Structures are given as structure tokens and as C-alpha cells.
Amino acid sequence: MNTFSIAIHGGAGTLVKGMMTPDKEAAYKRALQIALDAGYDLLQGGGTALDAVEIAVKHLEDTPLFNAGKGSVFTAEGTHEMDASIMDGKTLGAGAVSLITGIKNPIALARDVMEQTEHVFLAGDGAMQFAEQLGYTIEDTAYFYDEFRYQQWLDIKDSGTFQLDHSVKKDSKFGTVGAVACDQFGTIAAATSTGGMTNKKFGRVGDSPMIGAGTYANNKTCAVSCTGSGEFFIRGVVAYDVSCLMEYKGWSLEDAANEVINKRVLNIGGDGGLVAVDSKGNIAMPFNTEGMYRACKSSAGLKTVAIYRD
Numbered sequence: 001m002n003t004f005s006i007a008i009h010g011g012a013g014t015l016v017k018g019m020m021t022p023d024k025e026a027a028y029k030r031a032l033q034i035a036l037d038a039g040y041d042l043l044q045g046g047g048t049a050l051d052a053v054e055i056a057v058k059h060l061e062d063t064p065l066f067n068a069g070k071g072s073v074f075t076a077e078g079t080h081e082m083d084a085s086i087m088d089g090k091t092l093g094a095g096a097v098s099l100i101t102g103i104k105n106p107i108a109l110a111r112d113v114m115e116q117t118e119h120v121f122l123a124g125d126g127a128m129q130f131a132e133q134l135g136y137t138i139e140d141t142a143y144f145y146d147e148f149r150y151q152q153w154l155d156i157k158d159s160g161t162f163q164l165d166h167s168v169k170k171d172s173k174f175g176t177v178g179a180v181a182c183d184q185f186g187t188i189a190a191a192t193s194t195g196g197m198t199n200k201k202f203g204r205v206g207d208s209p210m211i212g213a214g215t216y217a218n219n220k221t222c223a224v225s226c227t228g229s230g231e232f233f234i235r236g237v238v239a240y241d242v243s244c245l246m247e248y249k250g251w252s253l254e255d256a257a258n259e260v261i262n263k264r265v266l267n268i269g270g271d272g273g274l275v276a277v278d279s280k281g282n283i284a285m286p287f288n289t290e291g292m293y294r295a296c297k298s299s300a301g302l303k304t305v306a307i308y309r310d
């Protein structure tokens with residue numbers, strides 16, 4: 001049996017020890033643990049990597065602690081526009097949605113795009129029409145409301161600037177969620193979901209729903225889910241770059257992921273991190289910020305739930 005493993009993230013940024021109350025820290029760790037266990041248990045029972053990443057991301061979307069699904073940030077119009085994508089490393093099947101509103105679990109819709117259409121990426125009205133056709137419930141805005149996110153938005157609403165998720169200062173903290181997994185059969189998958197950036201302009205799309213930038217999976221190399229300053233992660237084609245270093249240069253997962261996060265994306269001005277697995281079940285979770293909400297578990301005995309740089 002192949003070593004199976006899962007790694008998840010809940011965003012990266014200026015996460016310095018002591019900044020959060022112990023209660024809040026415990027709540028974040030608990031939420032990460034629940035999402036991780038949901039994915040791991042599924043893998044342990046012989047489930048697929050694709051199902052594992054979807055269930056883990058759904059759990060993270062359902063908690064208001066993270067900037068995805070419930071708890072998504074506010075746009076300049078005071079609305080929520082969410083993005084998500086998912087990819088299967090075995091078939092290279094991929095699905096993505098962008099600029100959607102009212103959908104409780106954007107990751108499920110991204111998977112439906114992958115499995116129920118001939119397309120990879122649906123955005124805006126078209127994505128919403130597709131969701132309605134499939135019978136998705138459209139939640140009202142009250143479901144997504146979070147007081148903390150609202151205050152964040154009020155703080156910068158009239159400034160003409162935008163800001164990455166619950167920042168202490170501009171560009172300092174991101175709360176996108178993501179998961180990667182390797183199943184007992186050696187298949188890998190990746191999923192990412194986000195509310196984007198506070199006060200973002202209507203129509204702004206980040207890296208999270210873009211296959212190759214925020215999400216990528218290929219059994220030959222790796223599965224990757226990113227979080228960080230989306231514009232830079234798009235320019236760096238970050239998730240695919242990790243895969244390319246492995247495929248073209250024969251690098252290990254660890255070396256490729258580190259090179260991309262700690263050198264290449266940093267050199268172009270991007271901050272953030274990623275979680276990645278390969279088809280042997282190896283895990284990498286590099287970040288170039290002070291911290292990243294992250295957790296991983298593998299059948300080889302690895303187990304981590306962490307926030308800060310240790």
C-alpha cells in the first residue's frame with residue numbers, strides 16, 4: 001500500500017507568537033485538526049485523494065475563522081465574491097469557479113465544473129447559472145456575514161486600497177484555505193478556496209481559482225495549493241513552477257517547493273506559502289511569511305498542526 005498523506009492550510013502572513021489570545025489560537029488549531037482528520041480518515045478508509053481534499057476544504061469553508069465560504073472577506077461593494085479550484089493528479093481533470101456569491105461550499109461547485117461539464121473554469125453569472133441548474137441552494141448574505149470581516153472592510157472601505165485577508169497592516173496576512181492529498185493508490189489531488197481580498201474591486205480574480213497558479217496536481221510530480229499575494233502568485237505561476245522543477249530538473253518535492261516559495265516568488269515581491277504532496281506521500285509546507293495556518297498527517301507517522309515559524 002502506498003503511504004497516504006494529507007496537508008492543509010488556512011492562509012499565511014504576519015502570524016507572530018503572542019499576537020493572538022490563547023483561546024483564539026486554540027480555536028484555529030481545533031478547526032485545522034477537524035478538517036485534517038476528516039480528510040485523513042477518508043484516506044485511511046480507502047477513499048480517493050480528490051474526496052479527501054474536497055472534504056477538508058469544505059470543513060475550512062464552513063468555519064468563519066478562515067477567508068473562504070462562511071467568513072469570506074467583503075468586496076468594495078460590501079458583497080462576497082468567492083473563488084475555488086480543484087485538480088485530480090491522475091486524470092489532470094480540473095475545475096474552477098470565480099466571482100461566485102451565495103454558494104456555501106465553492107469547492108463543491110468547482111468539482112462539479114470538473115465532473116459535469118466539458119469546461120475547466122466558469123466565472124460570474126455563468127458559474128451562478130450552472131450552480132442553480134444543479135440545484136445548489138443560494139444562501140443569503142447573512143450566512144457569510146462575520147463581524148470581524150465587516151469591521152476590516154469598514155476600516156479601508158473609503159481608502160481606495162484593497163487588503164489581503166484580516167491584515168494587521170497592508171499585505172500582511174492571508175486566509176485562503178487549501179488541501180493536498182495522496183491516497184493509498186498513489187493518486188494525488190489539490191484544492192483551494194478563497195474569498196479573495198478585502199475591498200477588492202468587482203471582478204478581481206486572484207491565484208486561487210487559477211490552475212497552475214494557486215492550484216495544480218499531476219501524479220508525475222506533485223499536488224500544490226497556495227496562499228499569498230495572489231497577483232504575484234499568478235505572475236510566478238507558482239503551483240506549476242513547483243511541478244516543473246520536479247519534472248524537468250528531477251528535484252525532490254521539498255527542494256522544489258522551497259526554491260519557489262523562498263526564492264522565486266520572493267524575488268518578484270510575493271509573500272505567502274503553499275502545501276504540497278507527491279505521489280509517494282511526501283509532504284512540504286514552506287512559507288516565506290512569519291507564519292502559516294497549516295496541518296499535515298501521513299500514514300508514515302508524520303503529524304503536525306502549527307501556526308508560527310518554529
Ligand code: ASP
Pocket residue numbers: 011012067164165173174175176194195196197205206207208226227228229230231233272
Ligand atoms: N491568494 C489569495 C488571493 O489573492 C489570498 C490569500 O491567499 O488569502 O485571492
